[in-house]
Amino acid sequence: MFKKISNIGDCGIVCDFGDEVNRSINTEVIKLFHHIKKQSSDGNLSGVLNCTPSYNKLIINFDLNKTNTNKIFDFLKSTDFSKLNLSEDQKEWTIPICYDFEMDLENMSKVLKIDKEEIINIHLNTVFFIYMIGFVPGHPFMGDLDSKLFLNRLKTPRVKIPAGSVGMVEKFCNIYPYESPGGWNIIGKTPKKIFNNKDSTNPCLLSPGDTVKFKSISKKEFEKLNNE
Amino acid sequence: MNNNFFEVLRPGINTTFQDQGRFNLQHFGIAPSGCMDYKSFSVANAVLSNDKTEGVLEFAYQGPLLKLIKGQTKFAITGNVHFRIINSKNKTVTGECNRTYDLEEGEQVDILATNKTVYGYFAVEGGFSVSPFCNSVSTLSRANIGPNEGKKINVKNKIFFKKNRQEKNNYTINVSSGNNNLIKVLRGPQYDYFSDSSKKDFFSKNYKISNLTDRMGMRLEGTILKNVVSTNIRSEGIIKGSVQVPADGQPIILLNDHPTIGGYPKIANVISADYDLLIQNVPGTNLSFKCIELKEAESAYKFYSDNIKKTLKTKSIIK
Numbered sequence: 001m002f003k004k005i006s007n008i009g010d011c012g013i014v015c016d017f018g019d020e021v022n023r024s025i026n027t028e029v030i031k032l033f034h035h036i037k038k039q040s041s042d043g044n045l046s047g048v049l050n051c052t053p054s055y056n057k058l059i060i061n062f063d064l065n066k067t068n069t070n071k072i073f074d075f076l077k078s079t080d081f082s083k084l085n086l087s088e089d090q091k092e093w094t095i096p097i098c099y100d101f102e103m104d105l106e107n108m109s110k111v112l113k114i115d116k117e118e119i120i121n122i123h124l125n126t127v128f129f130i131y132m133i134g135f136v137p138g139h140p141f142m143g144d145l146d147s148k149l150f151l152n153r154l155k156t157p158r159v160k161i162p163a164g165s166v167g168m169v170e171k172f173c174n175i176y177p178y179e180s181p182g183g184w185n186i187i188g189k190t191p192k193k194i195f196n197n198k199d200s201t202n203p204c205l206l207s208p209g210d211t212v213k214f215k216s217i218s219k220k221e222f223e224k225l226n227n228e
Numbered sequence: 229m230n231n232n233f234f235e236v237l238r239p240g241i242n243t244t245f246q247d248q249g250r251f252n253l254q255h256f257g258i259a260p261s262g263c264m265d266y267k268s269f270s271v272a273n274a275v276l277s278n279d280k281t282e283g284v285l286e287f288a289y290q291g292p293l294l295k296l297i298k299g300q301t302k303f304a305i306t307g308n309v310h311f312r313i314i315n316s317k318n319k320t321v322t323g324e325c326n327r328t329y330d331l332e333e334g335e336q337v338d339i340l341a342t343n344k345t346v347y348g349y350f351a352v353e354g355g356f357s358v359s360p361f362c363n364s365v366s367t368l369s370r371a372n373i374g375p376n377e378g379k380k381i382n383v384k385n386k387i388f389f390k391k392n393r394q395e396k397n398n399y400t401i402n403v404s405s406g407n408n409n410l411i412k413v414l415r416g417p418q419y420d421y422f423s424d425s426s427k428k429d430f431f432s433k434n435y436k437i438s439n440l441t442d443r444m445g446m447r448l449e450g451t452i453l454k455n456v457v458s459t460n461i462r463s464e465g466i467i468k469g470s471v472q473v474p475a476d477g478q479p480i481i482l483l484n485d486h487p488t489i490g491g492y493p494k495i496a497n498v499i500s501a502d503y504d505l506l507i508q509n510v511p512g513t514n515l516s517f518k519c520i521e522l523k524e525a526e527s528a529y530k531f532y533s534d535n536i537k538k539t540l541k542t543k544s545i546i547k
């Protein structure tokens with residue numbers, strides 16, 4: 001259940017679930033997100049334009065022609081949180097990764113004082129939970145990494161990181177959907193297209209609340225999958 | 229599909245297809261985009277009797293020069309825009325905004341400049357022939373999403389439209405325009421992160437719109453806003469009109485193509501009723517902000533929305 005609800009502007013609501021970033025708080029955020037989606041598509045809640053989950057907050061953006069802050073407040077206050085569930089279409093993904101495309105493993109190994117192989121092993125054995133997707137289309141923020149692997153962002157961000165690169169910062173792991181600048185520690189690259197701007201029905205592979213496991217592939221397999 | 233099209237002889241600045249925006253996708257990282265000035269967008273479609281969600285071309289400061297290569301059409305330009313029509317004998321007619329014109333094969337529309345405003349709109353009867361992505365033809369050029377492979381219109385592009393001219397009459401809509409640099413806002417979610425003197429400064433000093441302003445955000449320059457709590461917050465969902473303040477203390481107003489999540493504290497939010505006025509202010513303009521309460525913002529929106537309805541009802545035949 002959220003700790004506080006308040007308006008953000010005249011067409012938005014912030015549901016604040018507390019200050020911490022952990023899986024259990026984020027799960028509550030995503031449950032409410034699924035609930036609002038469902039109630040909107042069932043016609044029980046009108047006027048919601050966007051509903052954006054983040055680590056510990058849900059921001060609801062609505063159409064002032066159809067609803068207002070008070071109506072959304074009433075809807076939220078009448079929601080029985082004990083009955084909310086994660087939707088059944090939550091998915092478990094296996095994403096191929098080729099560690100030969102790493103850029104930072106050497107340095108990470110030095111800073112963390114852990115073998116490269118061990119870093120890869122821990123990464124492969126982590127079941128990641130998708131906290132949120134955003135900033136740019138399709139970009140997942142996944143956690144939690146083992147605290148042994150916690151690292152800061154690069155001091156100087158790279159100007160160009162290729163699409164598909166997999167990075168780590170603190171307890172999070174990401175995948176760059178586009179070639180873009182970035183400051184995450186790059187450990188490998190996936191051939192899997194996680195965002196497709198040509199696919200109008202299913203543009204984004206992953207959803208908030210899904211889980212992801214990585215599967216190590218060779219450079220040869222990478223090239224093969226990449227050309228598919 | 230029919231084969232009627234314009235050729236782009238000059239693309240103009242930031243010319244893109246836009247409609248009301250693309251919603252229910254922000255949880256995938258997709259910003260709403262859509263027309264910046266909703267009123268001008270609505271007038272463009274209404275004067276042509278188009279569906280109110282029909283896509284139009286939006287441009288900033290300077291519009292495109294378009295040559296009608298094949299077909300006959302009726303078009304309208306809205307906003308506050310200087311343009312002319314060049315016929316096949318190179319005779320030019322100066323155009324007026326907010327009314328329709330017939331255009332014949334071989335003729336050109338030269339959209340010269342916006343007048344003390346930023347955005348203008350070009351629409352044709354029946355609409356452009358562009359495929360929607362996730363129910364919208366809005367372009368999010370930063371992420372290559374939307375028509376024209378998600379890119380801004382470029383020279384030599386062909387712009388297809390759905391059908392030949394059918395309506396015989398021409399129409400006009402009476403639009404009252406007004407610039408406004410006093411922008412009403414509500415307190416933002418992190419209003420209390422700022423020092424008392426900075427809160428006062430924000431509502432009493434002028435903030436100048438910088439040149440670093442586009443569809444994503446409007447950067448302001450003025451008295452530095454001091455954050456006394458934290459210059460970063462946990463990343464959270466963004467809605468347009470949010471006034472975020474990064475560590476340098478210079479506010480940025482987030483606009484239609486905003487990042488979907490962000491981690492800077494927000495001192496205020498522009499009210500929906502003032503958004504069209506806000507975004508039409510050109511760089512160099514000094515803005516001032518007035519703090520109001522939610523109820524007032526909701527009444528202002530009602531007034532704004534009634535005003536659009538009234539404006540659209542002034543549509544009449546040009547005799």
